[in-house]
Amino acid sequence: MTTSPASGAVDAPALVVRTVRVPVPHDLVALLPGDGEQIAWLHRREGFAGWGVAAQIHTRGADRFAEAQEWWQQVTHAAVVRDEVGLPGTGLVCFGSFAFADEPGDSVLTVPQVLVGRRGREAWVTTIHAIAEGSEGSGAVDQHLLPTDPPARPQPVRFSDGARSGTEWQGAVAEAIRRIAAGDLEKVVLARDLLADCGDPLDVRWPLARLAEDYPSCWTFHVDSLFGATPEMLVRRERGLVTSRVLAGTIRRTGDEDHDLRLAASLARSSKDLEEHEYAVRSVAEALEPYSSSMSFPEAPFVLHLPNVMHLATDVAAVMDDDTPSLALAAALHPSAAVGGTPTVDAVALIAELEGMDRGRYAGPVGWMDAAGDGEWAIALRSAQLGEDRRTVRLFAGCGIVADSDPAAELAESQAKLVPVRNALG
Numbered sequence: 200m201t202t203s204p205a206s207g208a209v210d211a212p213a214l215v216v217r218t219v220r221v222p223v224p225h226d227l228v229a230l231l232p233g234d235g236e237q238i239a240w241l242h243r244r245e246g247f248a249g250w251g252v253a254a255q256i257h258t259r260g261a262d263r264f265a266e267a268q269e270w271w272q273q274v275t276h277a278a279v280v281r282d283e284v285g286l287p288g289t290g291l292v293c294f295g296s297f298a299f300a301d302e303p304g305d306s307v308l309t310v311p312q313v314l315v316g317r318r319g320r321e322a323w324v325t326t327i328h329a330i331a332e333g334s335e336g337s338g339a340v341d342q343h344l345l346p347t348d349p350p351a352r353p354q355p356v357r358f359s360d361g362a363r364s365g366t367e368w369q370g371a372v373a374e375a376i377r378r379i380a381a382g383d384l385e386k387v388v389l390a391r392d393l394l395a396d397c398g399d400p401l402d403v404r405w406p407l408a409r410l411a412e413d414y415p416s417c418w419t420f421h422v423d424s425l426f427g428a429t430p431e432m433l434v435r436r437e438r439g440l441v442t443s444r445v446l447a448g449t450i451r452r453t454g455d456e457d458h459d460l461r462l463a464a465s466l467a468r469s470s471k472d473l474e475e476h477e478y479a480v481r482s483v484a485e486a487l488e489p490y491s492s493s494m495s496f497p498e499a500p501f502v503l504h505l506p507n508v509m510h511l512a513t514d515v516a517a518v519m520d521d522d523t524p525s526l527a528l529a530a531a532l533h534p535s536a537a538v539g540g541t542p543t544v545d546a547v548a549l550i551a552e553l554e555g556m557d558r559g560r561y562a563g564p565v566g567w568m569d570a571a572g573d574g575e576w577a578i579a580l581r582s583a584q585l586g587e588d589r590r591t592v593r594l595f596a597g598c599g600i601v602a603d604s605d606p607a608a609e610l611a612e613s614q615a616k617l618v619p620v621r622n623a624l625g
């Protein structure tokens with residue numbers, strides 16, 4: 200069932216939900232069917248694999264988060280739930296992917312028909328169907344734990360420039376640096392896209408399996424044709440505790456361990472990167488402040504090592520003052536200065552002026568939420584949007600620009616950030 204609140208009225212279906220404990224599956228991606236709605240959320244082999252659509256809403260505009268949240272509240276109120284596991288992520292769960300910008304933007308919240316979840320030594324299957332459908336059409340739970348036919352290896356992929364060539368994009372970065380020097384703003388994150396032609400329709404399980412394998416410390420996701428492996432957690436809420444992993448400030452890895460350790464040390468001392476990082480941490484701390492009774496984060500960032508790049512990283516933790524749902528927190532935090540800039544309004548305006556493209560859902564919140572409002576919303580980075588023909592893929596990468604940035608170095612950094620999805624397609 201799909202609804203759209205274009206008329207202002209939100210039409211929530213009445214769902215029957217059943218969660219049962221099952222043996223821990225070896226590999227969640229291997230359970231995904233080869234077609235239809237496929238949902239993935241994976242972190243260190245834990246998370247979810249889901250399929251089918253029990254209910255869905257599309258929202259757009261400045262109220263996209265609020266409308267989705269209102270719909271979710273109605274769906275949860277109308278649902279009949281039998282949950283024998285009782286963990287965050289069991290019972291009724293939705294998955295969402297939200298547009299970066301208010302316009303044009305298309306955002307989605309989906310409730311799958313079948314969801315297999317894993318957390319530590321616990322695993323479960325949740326089946327969801329509309330009350331109107333009468334019986335539990337999803338059948339015995341064991342059938343959902345059988346690996347499906349593996350995806351075929353894709354053909355070699357051809358890449359081409361997106362909205363801007365590398366040279367044009369460096370020009371946009373140079374213009375942003377001029378605006379910052381003129382005092383118009385302090386930081387802006389500029390992104391670019393790269394087009395991939397896969398020849399045949401892409402079976403998204405192929406890149407998902409590779410991303411989950413190669414980037415286990417990232418959150419590998421697929422929601423409504425947006426997929427990737429992001430290292431940045433915008434907000435995670437679990438029973439009154441909120442955490443956020445803020446990233447900004449990047450250096451490319453060389454593959455030589457000793458050299459990379461020296462690079463990590465230089466990143467931790469780089470005033471340009473520390474400044475870029477400081478803006479991002481401040482934006483998250485200021486946005487969480489109204490919702491929390493206490494907050495903590497270390498004075499200096501640590502260096503997060505990924506296979507392709509290293510980032511300055513800060514983990515922020517806050518105790519919630521009230522029961523604001525995780526999606527509402529994500530809405531309050533979006534766009535943080537890791538993907539927008541400082542001040543936010545000026546940065547978002549400059550992004551629209553200089554990038555020459557619609558970001559779509561790249562750099563928007565992507566994640567899941569349960570009926571209690573607990574959930575995880577990451578920032579959709581190191582990501583790509585699969586086209587409607589399923590043959591073309593748009594990859595995205597962006598870089599934080601401050602006064603001391605260098606356009607050529609930023610282009611190289613954006614190329615390094617494209618590596619995870621590029622390699623996963625190959």
Ligand SMILES: C=C(O[C@H]1C=CC=C(C(=O)O)[C@@H]1O)C(=O)O
Nearest residue numbers: 446447448449537596597598599
């Ligand atoms: C905008 C992206 O990365 C952000 C997250 C980490 C480091 C960043 C940087 O150093 O510029 C960016 O703020 C991207 O990967 O597309």
